Structures are given as C-alpha cells and as structure tokens.
Amino acid sequence: MHTILPFFLAMIAAIVLLNMWANKLKIAYPILLVVAGLLISFIPGLPVVRINPDLIFFIFLPPLLWEAAWSISFKEMKKWWRIIGSFAFLVVFFTALSVALITNHLIPGFTIALGFLLGGIVSPPDAVSTGAITKFVKIPKSTSAILEGESLLNDASSLIIFRFALVAVGTGQFIWQEAALSFLWMVIGGVGIGLSLGWLFVQAHKRLPTDAPSDIVFTLIEPYFIYWIAEQVHSSGVMAVVSGGLFMSTRRMIFLNSSSRIKGYSVWESFVFILNGIVFLIIGLELPEIVDGLHSKGIPLRTAIGYGLLVTGILVAARILSSYAALVATIIFRPSVRPHASSVRRRWLMPLLLGWTGMRGVVSLAAALAIPVAQDNGAEFPYRNLILFITFVVILLTLLVQGLTLPYFISRTNLFGSIFNEEGEELARKTMKHGLKQHVYQFLKDKYDNELIGHAGMEKFLKQWEERAKSADDSWMNEKMKVIFVEVLESQRQYLVELNKDPKVDEEIIRQQLYQIDLEEERLKII
Structure with a gap:
C-alpha cells in the first residue's frame, strides 16, 4: 500500500x-x-x-x-x-x-x-x-x-x-x-x-x-x-x-x-x-x-x-x-x-x-x-x-x-464552414435574453404592480436586474427584495424550461442561461 x-x-x-x-x-x-x-x-x-x-x-x-x-x-x-x-x-x-x-x-x-x-x-x-x-x-x-x-x-x-x-x-x-x-x-x-x-x-x-x-x-x-x-x-x-x-x-x-x-x-x-x-x-x-x-x-x-x-x-x-x-x-x-x-x-x-x-x-x-x-x-x-x-x-x-x-x-x-452561422446563434441568444427580460418585467407587473408605483427600491431593483446586478452597492437588497429576487429567478427558469420545448431553440444556449441564473442566485446568498 x-x-x-x-x-x-x-x-x-x-x-x-x-x-x-x-x-x-x-x-x-x-x-x-x-x-x-x-x-x-x-x-x-x-x-x-x-x-x-x-x-x-x-x-x-x-x-x-x-x-x-x-x-x-x-x-x-x-x-x-x-x-x-x-x-x-x-x-x-x-x-x-x-x-x-x-x-x-x-x-x-x-x-x-x-x-x-x-x-x-x-x-x-x-x-x-x-x-x-x-x-x-x-x-x-x-x-x-x-x-x-x-x-x-x-x-x-x-x-x-x-x-x-x-x-x-x-x-x-x-x-x-x-x-x-x-x-x-x-x-x-x-x-x-x-x-x-x-x-x-x-x-x-x-x-x-x-x-x-x-x-x-x-x-x-x-x-x-x-x-x-x-x-x-x-x-x-x-x-x-x-x-x-x-x-x-x-x-x-x-x-x-x-x-x-x-x-x-x-x-x-x-x-x-x-x-x-x-x-x-x-x-x-x-x-x-x-x-x-x-x-x-x-x-x-x-x-x-x-x-x-x-x-x-x-x-x-x-x-x-x-x-x-x-x-x-x-x-x-x-x-x-x-x-x-x-x-x-x-x-x-x-x-x-x-x-x-x-x-x-x-x-x-x-x-x-x-x-x-x-x-x-x-x-x-x-x-x-x-x-x-x-x-x-x-x-x-x-x-x-x-x-x-x-x-x-x-x-x-472546410466541410462545416458554410454550416456555421455565428450571426444566427448570436441573434438566437439575443432573442432569448430579450424574451426573458420581457417575461420578468411582466411577471413583476402582474404580481407586484402596487409596489412598483413610486417605490424607489423596486425601480432600482428592476434597473439592477437589467444590468445583471453588477453594481457594488447592494444596500438596497433587504430581505423583502431578496424574496422577490428569488421569485424572479425561479420565474426565469420556468420561462426557459418552457422555451426549451421549442425544437428550434438550441438547448445549449438555454443551459448556459440557466447556469447564469444559478450563479445569480448563489451571489444573492452572500449579499
């Protein structure tokens, strides 16, 4: 041994x-x-x-x-x-x-x-x-x-x-x-x-x-x-x-x-x-x-x-x-x-x-x-x-x-040279992300419509989400906002899972975005 x-x-x-x-x-x-x-x-x-x-x-x-x-x-x-x-x-x-x-x-x-x-x-x-x-x-x-x-x-x-x-x-x-x-x-x-x-x-x-x-x-x-x-x-x-x-x-x-x-x-x-x-x-x-x-x-x-x-x-x-x-x-x-x-x-x-x-x-x-x-x-x-x-x-x-x-x-x-369409893949990725943003915005409007009006924290939350939470200032993220943020992330997952049922959608793009959402949720836990 x-x-x-x-x-x-x-x-x-x-x-x-x-x-x-x-x-x-x-x-x-x-x-x-x-x-x-x-x-x-x-x-x-x-x-x-x-x-x-x-x-x-x-x-x-x-x-x-x-x-x-x-x-x-x-x-x-x-x-x-x-x-x-x-x-x-x-x-x-x-x-x-x-x-x-x-x-x-x-x-x-x-x-x-x-x-x-x-x-x-x-x-x-x-x-x-x-x-x-x-x-x-x-x-x-x-x-x-x-x-x-x-x-x-x-x-x-x-x-x-x-x-x-x-x-x-x-x-x-x-x-x-x-x-x-x-x-x-x-x-x-x-x-x-x-x-x-x-x-x-x-x-x-x-x-x-x-x-x-x-x-x-x-x-x-x-x-x-x-x-x-x-x-x-x-x-x-x-x-x-x-x-x-x-x-x-x-x-x-x-x-x-x-x-x-x-x-x-x-x-x-x-x-x-x-x-x-x-x-x-x-x-x-x-x-x-x-x-x-x-x-x-x-x-x-x-x-x-x-x-x-x-x-x-x-x-x-x-x-x-x-x-x-x-x-x-x-x-x-x-x-x-x-x-x-x-x-x-x-x-x-x-x-x-x-x-x-x-x-x-x-x-x-x-x-x-x-x-x-x-x-x-x-x-x-x-x-x-x-x-x-x-x-x-x-x-x-x-x-x-x-x-x-x-x-x-x-x-x-160069057998596959004419098959690849990098512009098409990038367009598919942009379309998916745009649809994801629209989905999240509608989700927040439907569930928290009353809290969105005139609420500085909620407005900042939306802005921070669109910028993928890159700001170093996380003081606005209180426990209430964390709960909402987690709901938003889960809603995104459900949206992507449904989107993946479309045979025309590349599953690799979906998996990459789901991984990004998981990272976002992990980041939230240490704020």
Whole structure:
C-alpha cells in the first residue's frame, strides 16, 4: 500500500500536467496520456498496475456513463434518434460481425465466439476521445449530438454482445432463442430499472432535507447503485445507468437547488477527468505485461501487431461504409432531414469524416481487461493476451492516426464552414435574453404592480436586474427584495424550461442561461 499510493498520486499529478501540455499543443489529452503511459511503463522498478477483471466495469463505467447522460442534450437525441439508433445498434452489430468473420478466417484457432468477443470489445467509439479531439475544431451541433448520443448507447449494445460472446466461449454453444429472450430482458429490464430507480432518487432528493454536499454525494453513489441492482437481476447495468441518468438529468431543475447544480458540476467534471485519465494511462502501462503474455504463448510480436492492424482496418472500413449507407438511406427515405452542405462534394465528404471519428478508448479497454483469466471450469481463457494486445493496438492507432488527423481534415476541407452561422446563434441568444427580460418585467407587473408605483427600491431593483446586478452597492437588497429576487429567478427558469420545448431553440444556449441564473442566485446568498 505504501508503494502503490505514491505511485497513484504521481499518476494523478501526471494526468493534470499532461492535460495542461495537451491544451497548449492543441491536441487531445487521451493521445498524450496513452503515449505517456507507454513510456512510463518502461521505467524500471515501477509497481505493476493490475485491476481485478470483476471490478473494472463497476469502478469506471457507471460514473462515466452517468456524467455523459447528464451532459448530453436529450432534445437533440430525440431529434436525431434514427441515425443515433442505427449507429448505436446496427452499426455496432455489423462491426462486431465483420470482426468475427474475418478474424475467424485469418487467425488460426480463433473461433466465431472469440471473434464476436473481440468485436464487442472494439466496436464502440469513445466519447471522451472524440470530444477531446473535436473541441479544437468547430463541428455542427447536430454532428456533435449524433456522436454523443451514439457513444452513450453503443456502449450498451457492444457490452451486450460482449456478455453473450463471453458465455458462448465458456460454454461452447450459443442458443439463439435463449439469447433473444436474454437480450430483451437486458434492454427492457435495464431501462425499466434505471427509470424506476431514477424516479425514486428524484423523490428522495426532493423530500429529504439535503444540502449541496449531500446532493453531490448522492449523485456520486446513485450510478453505482443503479448499475449494481441491474446486474444482480442479470439485466444490463449500462442501460440502467444511461436511462436513469437521462431521466434525472431532464429533471435537475426540479430536485436540485442552484448550489447543488453549480458545485456538483465542478465536482463531476474533476472526478470524470481523473477517471478517464487513469484509464488512458493504464492503457499504456499494461502493454509490457500483455507483450510478456504473448511471448509466453509463443505468439510473435510482429504477428500480433499484424492482427491489430487488420482489426483496426476492419473497424475503420465498417464505420465508413455504414456512414455512407446511412446517408444513402436518408436521401432515399428521409430526404427532408438529409445533411445540409453547400455542394454535392461536401455532402459526400461528410460520411467519410463521420466514419473517421471512430476513436476507441475507455470502454474498449475496460471490456478487454474484464475478460477473466480463467473460465468457470478452471481452464485458461483462450487468446486472452492476444485480445488484450489487439485492443491496445486498436486504441493506440485510432487515437494517434485518426485523432491527430481528424482536426486537420475538418479544417482542410472546410466541410462545416458554410454550416456555421455565428450571426444566427448570436441573434438566437439575443432573442432569448430579450424574451426573458420581457417575461420578468411582466411577471413583476402582474404580481407586484402596487409596489412598483413610486417605490424607489423596486425601480432600482428592476434597473439592477437589467444590468445583471453588477453594481457594488447592494444596500438596497433587504430581505423583502431578496424574496422577490428569488421569485424572479425561479420565474426565469420556468420561462426557459418552457422555451426549451421549442425544437428550434438550441438547448445549449438555454443551459448556459440557466447556469447564469444559478450563479445569480448563489451571489444573492452572500449579499
């Protein structure tokens, strides 16, 4: 323990420093972390990092999925549900099937079940990697919503494939009828458990006398609890966490106060950043031990690298083909929602770039490390080290090759240059703020009409509100005015929540304004 603790503290410090360096270089921090982990692993005398395969999912997946569900725009997910659903389920299955068939044919002794196991591991793109890479270039909100929604759901579909393949490898048989029923229970049961527990947690937050620290602690516990309950009844813990997180995130204005929302955002941002950083460092740190395992099985390193290159090529090709298939299907069956572009060339370039966004990361590594060392009968799990090595090569290549070239391709092709309308976004923001001011003025007129007339404090209050309370003189803010001010802020929230129901309104602008209102309420508490 005294040896491991300083090492982990040093890992966290390295993660923070590497992130700073990545921001300065304007590259995605997962790329630097993987490379740094690989280089650090060659330092002699370092303790070997090993994580119990039975705990890898439980430690990392619930909070990462929970945070992603709270961050994504559910309205945008509903808007693009067809393409998100096709990429999250159909494309994942097609990718896993392609990997299974080709590896079964080309890798000696590699069964179809092992191929599906590998396919389930490497098929889901990583949201963290994609988000870290695309933050340095501008992409449309629709594309961002599709990538985020896909990554949120494809984790569930790929891990379901992984679970079935794991059973098939262990038992040597696969019964389709039982698999179909089990699949339905995992999906439907997982969603039902997530929604049920999400509702219970919302009620608990509303009825218990919680404050910001206790609310934040509860939100840290809740994803683990949901995941554990779902897994105990052999349902999908991933589906449960995703559905529960989406349910609660859409109701955050109801059961969390401004302090809980503001402080919780900072806590979760730091917590998830550390978790992601540790996983990406572990990817690099694990490689030497995986290579030793290959040598012990007599598998040449060059051969294993060739298999890794093969699987990476399959993944890239399958995703690009699927992207073009989705575009063709949309043009034929849903021409009204086809991608907008200034030219035919740009329209046909968009699926290529969408297919190039398939960087792998946290979920793939977690799934690979979760493969048991031995089967239930005590026999050694076949090809475990080879699968781990191929997964590492896939993650490394997609991060380095696709991750480093994607920003260049986007800026070079200027694919989204004609899509962005900064003046339109600014106009939408100004329209929202103007409507908000009109709403507040009418709210005050309707409720405090008698007190407005000739009341210097109320007149100053209105003026201060319009100037966003920037004045240093707060002596006029007595207890009565504070009560009114809080009512005004709550009225603004209700107005924005109703405004967000309009499908034409950008939810990101709404969330930014709600955050500003929360900050305003927190400022009021210290006056």
